[in-house]
Amino acid sequence: MTLKIGVIGTGAIGQEHIQRLHHKLVGSTVVAVNDINKAQAEEVAKRLTPAAKVFENGHDLVADPNVDAIVVTSWGPTHEEFVLSSIAAGKPVFCEKPLATTAEACLNIVNAEIASGRQLVQVGFMRRYDKSYRLLKEQITNGNLGEPLMVHCAHRNPSVPEVYAGDMAITDSFPHEIDVLRWLLDDDYVSAQVIMPRKTKHTRKDLDDPHMILLETKKGVRIDVEVFVNCPYGYDIQCQVVGEDGIGYLPEPMSVLLRKDAKLSHEILQDWKLRFIDSYDVELQEWIESVKAGVVRGPTAWDGYFASVTADACVEAKHSGKIVPIRIGERPSFYAPTALKPA
Ligand code: NAI
Ligand code: NAD
Ligand code: ISE
Incomplete structure (x- = not known):
């Protein structure tokens, strides 16, 4: 089975990922793209994946029955809405880092994913x-x-x-x-x-x-x-x-x-x-295989949330000049490595 992927965000890394998902890796094809800059999305589709449909907005792309899984490579402040949309549609989503630009937004994603009962989100921490x-x-x-x-x-x-x-x-x-x-x-x-x-x-x-x-x-x-x-x-x-x-x-x-x-x-x-060219290849090839197997195994929404809480503490520390504690609750059992929920 070939995984049919929709990519939201056709900027620098979006183009890199479309190239590898459509031409380089095994078992995936890019069937849909979207970018707030429609002219750019059209140019990228024409050049890299001519048969792909160019959508007016990311949410319509997520909802398209022809799209099996989503890759979010738009700029950071838009990640939350597209990841939440993918979870609501019950589709696996690979989101470039940061998962979202505030800890609160990441927690919304964590809560939505837990409520859905299935692990659908992987964050692009390719290192x-x-x-x-x-x-x-x-x-x-x-x-x-x-x-x-x-x-x-x-x-x-x-x-x-x-x-x-x-x-x-x-x-x-x-x-x-x-x-x-x-x-x-x-x-x-x-x-x-x-x-x-x-x-x-x-x-x-x-x-x-x-x-x-x-x-x-x-x-x-x-x-x-x-x-x-x-x-x-x-x-x-x-x-x-x-x-x-x-x-x-x-x-x-x-x-x-x-x-x-x-x-x-x-x-x-x-x-x-x-x-990190080789790491992106390994990361996305493993993501394709894991989505097909029905279990997302890479960095989780919890890892994305932890990164965001830490980044927020660092921003506060920078502006206050103080040592800032990093407080985060225990990892929910949903995200325990042994408790992966089928995607
Ligand atoms: P970019 O600015 O080149 O591309 C972002 C694209 O998103 C632009 O084409 C923009 O028009 C589009 N966009 C913005 N709002 C949108 C919306 N509402 N709907 C659809 N498209 C929208 O940025 P770049 O460098 O490609 O970064 C994108 C993301 O990838 C960022 O989150 C960044 O942190 C991450 N990134 C990760 C890297 C890594 O090593 N893992 C490397 C570079 C970027
Ligand atoms: P970019 O600015 O080149 O691309 C961002 C794209 O998002 C632009 O084309 C922009 O038009 C589009 N966009 C913005 N709002 C949108 C919306 N609402 N709907 C659809 N598209 C929208 O940025 P980039 O360098 O490609 O970075 C994108 C993301 O990838 C960032 O989150 C960044 O942190 C991450 N990134 C990760 C790595 C990595 O090594 N993993 C490297 C670079 C960037
Ligand atoms: C960019 O978004 C990345 O993710 C790169 O990997 C990183 O090195 C760079 O500093 C970021 O801006």
Whole structure:
């Protein structure tokens, strides 16, 4: 059976995902697209999936009986309504991170999904599918590093577009670290603090950059993450786990070591699309298989909610200058790994 997918949002990552779902991965086809910018949706459909129907709005796409499952890649503030619409229609939905832009909106999704009685939502936290993060996690779970004590990370983008504004370093970029470190350490967060270093000359007047974010986990692990989104040299993701018995480094992306022009060098990637290209493929291929098998297995709406509560605490910490507790109730049994509800 081929899974017939409708994609809402045909911007940067929407186009990437349409390309892989329609042309690259096995067992799926894109039959419908929508974007608030209709001209763009039409151009993307014509170029990438000419037989797909272009819908006037996302809710009509969700309701179309020809659409088996939905992928939401519109910008963050629209995610809640399209995910809720998919749950109401009883259809599996893969939503790009963040699940929604406030914790309250994420909780609405969690409650709607629990009320539906079926696990339908997967969030696009693709780093869990990345080979390099999986290798690092193996070093922790096999005990090679001893108990983790500290984690040092950097999330660096060469530049960001005009639409990247306000606290998006915390609400749009940092959620990747929030999710992957929680998964890596098998731990939850208890407090957040944000320290603002000197501002770079490469950022706009209205955009703070860089940020230094500190998290503390339940087990007492201390995490520091530099989010620096106008760091001109490249797209660079770093993670170093300091354990009692050893230190594990996230492997660098593969590149040829060059001896040239009196220098010994490695290329540094410039684009997030390339750094995680394999992870998006694995993530969406596994999602296709799991939807077909009737059980969604990837990052859940609860993981999306946890990321949002953490991001909100970080935004509060940034603006208050205080250490802010991260308070979240116990994970509902609905989301226990052993209690997956058929989609
Ligand atoms: P984008 O701005 O290129 O694309 C967003 C698209 O959504 C635009 O085409 C816009 O017209 C459309 N849109 C906005 N409101 C809409 C509505 N109400 N109905 C239908 N379409 C609507 O943004 P980009 O970079 O593609 O990001 C989209 C989402 O993907 C974001 O949530 C972002 O955080 C996430 N993302 C995730 C990445 C990852 O590594 N997992 C990488 C890049 C983005
Ligand atoms: P983008 O701005 O390129 O695309 C967003 C699209 O959403 C635009 O085309 C816009 O017209 C459309 N849109 C906005 N409102 C809409 C609506 N109401 N209905 C339909 N379409 C609407 O942004 P992007 O970089 O593609 O990011 C989109 C999402 O993907 C964001 O949530 C972002 O955080 C996430 N993202 C994830 C990754 C990742 O690595 N997982 C990378 C990039 C972006
Ligand atoms: C973008 O939305 C992403 O998700 C990228 O993976 C991230 O590196 C970038 O900072 C975000 O803006």
